[in-house]
Amino acid sequence: MKLLKKQEKEVVLISEKAVSSFNSDQINAATSNVSSRVIASPRAKKLASQMGVDLAKVHGSGPHGRIQADDILKANGQPVSIPWIGEGGSPASIPGANLGVESKPETSGNSFGNPGETVQFNTLQKAVNKNMESSLDVPCFRVGYSINTDKLDNFYKKVKQNGVTMTALLVKAVAKTLKKHPQVNSSFTENGISYPENINIAVAVAMEDGGLITPVLKEPCNTDLFELSREWKDLVKRSRSKQLEPDEYSTGTFTLSNLGMFGVDRFDAILPPGTGAILAIASSKPTVVANSDGSISVKKIMQVNLTADHRVIYGADGASFLKDLASLIEDEPETTLVS
Numbered sequence: 001m002k003l004l005k006k007q008e009k010e011v012v013l014i015s016e017k018a019v020s021s022f023n024s025d026q027i028n029a030a031t032s033n034v035s036s037r038v039i040a041s042p043r044a045k046k047l048a049s050q051m052g053v054d055l056a057k058v059h060g061s062g063p064h065g066r067i068q069a070d071d072i073l074k075a076n077g078q079p080v081s082i083p084w085i086g087e088g089g090s091p092a093s094i095p096g097a098n099l100g101v102e103s104k105p106e107t108s109g110n111s112f113g114n115p116g117e118t119v120q121f122n123t124l125q126k127a128v129n130k131n132m133e134s135s136l137d138v139p140c141f142r143v144g145y146s147i148n149t150d151k152l153d154n155f156y157k158k159v160k161q162n163g164v165t166m167t168a169l170l171v172k173a174v175a176k177t178l179k180k181h182p183q184v185n186s187s188f189t190e191n192g193i194s195y196p197e198n199i200n201i202a203v204a205v206a207m208e209d210g211g212l213i214t215p216v217l218k219e220p221c222n223t224d225l226f227e228l229s230r231e232w233k234d235l236v237k238r239s240r241s242k243q244l245e246p247d248e249y250s251t252g253t254f255t256l257s258n259l260g261m262f263g264v265d266r267f268d269a270i271l272p273p274g275t276g277a278i279l280a281i282a283s284s285k286p287t288v289v290a291n292s293d294g295s296i297s298v299k300k301i302m303q304v305n306l307t308a309d310h311r312v313i314y315g316a317d318g319a320s321f322l323k324d325l326a327s328l329i330e331d332e333p334e335t336t337l338v339s
Contacts, residue, residue, distance in 0.1 A: 040067035041112070043209035047072040069209040070122055073242060112210050124211025134273045141315060142268050144305040145322035148330045149284045153300060155333040168229040171201045171256065172336040174279065175220040177325040178254060184321045185253050186312050187276045193312045202252025205239055215239050216252045225337055256281060266303040277308040
């Protein structure tokens with residue numbers, strides 16, 4: 001027993017000696033490092049680096065003072081609130097050049113928090129949630145179509161070197177088809193069916209720190225394919241830093257959504273409130289098909305699914321639209337060069 005007490009005493013003496021070996025400045029420095037540790041989301045860190053914002057000087061609005069992307073934008077004097085016009089099943093990254101065709105599967109998505117943590121919804125996510133609830137009140141129907149993209153792929157390879165993006169190419173094809181089917185570009189109002197004067201195509205995009213936004217390509221039927229591609233690249237760039245003007249994300253009359261880069265075979269999109277239809281575009285994959293003459297061949301097939309408001313658009317309208325869209329993509333994709 002006495003031996004044990006002697007050992008405990010020696011341990012205490014050693015501990016006191018170890019503590020005394022640190023001077024007050026070292027202890028203060030260590031304490032300061034712990035208290036000044038900055039907690040920020042990956043997106044916030046990236047934005048801070050891009051904009052030259054000192055994280056140590058930013059007040060975090062997230063749980064436990066965590067710095068969010070909106071806090072960085074606010075510190076840099078930029079707008080942080082962007083309402084949502086889009087749907088829930090969008091890609092976890094902004095589709096810059098490809099939309100369903102020649103895309104590579106991804107294996108992971110976004111995480112807005114850490115295990116065991118409850119992260120508050122940001123402004124954009126709250127807007128998404130509200131619109132998702134509103135969409136439940138709309139009676140929708142869904143219809144799909146399988147499209148051969150062999151000719152589209154070949155045409156894209158020719159124009160890609162001149163800066164044309166697949167997004168702009170498909171937007172152009174959809175817009176030209178909508179011109180023949182104004183019913184699919186319509187929307188429901190309390191006074192009746194609303195037919196907009198223009199065709200504006202919104203493309204659903206998921207933001208890295210949560211929420212969705214839909215940059216709008218205005219009147220693509222009247223815009224050169226090359227200019228349309230430049231406009232899309234600019235919209236994508238400004239979407240990342242939430243610098244879009246209201247009319248650049250709230251004026252869509254028809255929406256495209258894509259999960260093709262994840263390699264999905266098909267999916268159904270949720271209808272954005274205030275519009276009549278949305279087109280979900282899946283991945284284009286080599287598929288064994290039976291030809292009209294009974295022979296078998298391998299062709300690249302892309303599944304597209306239309307979700308439409310049944311109060312203003314009927315099954316025949318949706319089916320006819322998809323048939324003509326498939327015909328344009330399969331037989332004459334080069335007509336997208338013509339305004």
